[in-house]
Amino acid sequence: MKSKLVIISMENIQVEEVQWLWKPYIPYGKLTIIEGDPGEGKTSFALWVVSLLTQGKGFDENGNIIHIDPVNVVYQTAEDGLADTVKPRLLAAGADCSKVKVIDDSEKSLCMDDERLEMALKETGAKLLILDPLQAYLGDRVDMNRANEAREMTKKLGAMAERTGCAVILIGHMNKGSGVKAAYRGIGSIDFFAIARSVLLVARVPDDSTLRAVAQIKCNLAVEGSTMAFRLDETGVNWIGEYDVSVDELLAGSLNGDKHKVAKDLLNKILSDGKEVPVSTVIMQAKAIGVSKRTLENVKRELGVKSIKYGATWLWKM
Secondary structure (H helix, E strand, C coil), X not given: CCCCCCCCCHHHCCCCCXXXXXXXXXXXXXXXXXXXXXXXXXXXXXXHHHHHHHCCEEECCCCCEXXXXXXXXXXXXXXXXXXXXXXXXXXXXXXXXXXEECCCCCCCCCCCCCHHHHHHHHHHCCCEEEEECHHHHCCCCCCCCCHHHHHHHHHHHHHHHHHHCCEEEEEEEECCCCCCCHHHCECCCCHHHHHCCEEEEEEECCCCCCEEEEEEEEECCCCCCCCEEEEEECCEEEEEEECCCCHHHHHHCCCHHHHHHHHHHHHHHHCHHHCXXXXXXXXXXXXXXXXXXXXXXXXXXXXXXXXXXXXXXXXXXX
16 A cells, blocks of 8 residues: 655745743753763752742843743653652752652653653643653663664654643763764764754863853754853752853863963952952953953852942952
8 A cells, every 4th residue: 555645835834933941052842951971960950940940930041040930840750769859959949849740650660752741741731841861761662772763762752842842851871982072972872962952961160079061062943052050069059150161171071271270360360459450451361361251250250259330430359
């Protein structure tokens, strides 16, 4: 029996604008992957974002926290206990836990093409679904290293995201490869990376044990966003915002030229003894030694430098 041929004319396709949970990092109706090495803060970051969303907080394109309508979230984890790990982290971050939903899969494990996912999104009105880690939701019949099997499973999940308009985040570990592009560091088939519309890397910033970076290594729907950073310590996630570090530096585990140390030395020197220095002068001196304005702003926050305005002039003071 011959297959029925259906031709679609692009003339009949209605153009739709991409909607964003956080532009350009997390689109609605699409798949986003957050990946990184174990223990680098992927889940801590994801749960902190969940906490913000339930409180009616989100991000603008520059990484500033803004007010939005509160969001319901479906969060599925196969690694952490709900009672002793997940909820304590949510509470510590100020989450409205009534808006965080979990599908009970104690009798039957969930997988990416499980109809219960779409049913849960429709019933709860959730605008974000997180599967942590993605490897746990492939099902027994799927070999994550086989491109055709991985693509088929993630394609079904992507179709579900489009039908519901929900943002879907898959959290994945990275392999131990070195000297290769970030796209090939994710565990399993490259097809996971290929199907996701946005891929974020969470990694430790070299030479700072509590500082983590969130770098976008792929975005099909907009210009790739700037790298963001947060501090991760016993108090949880403390957001910093834009940070001047590259994906290559994060994967290599070293900073090129140690720009942050150079910037710190500069500010400590020119702002010593309580000096008040015009911002334009600071920026000019920083530029002369190869330090960008973004790096300067990052270090300014770290050192607690204050901005003071006298008339029309802005000054920095330690």
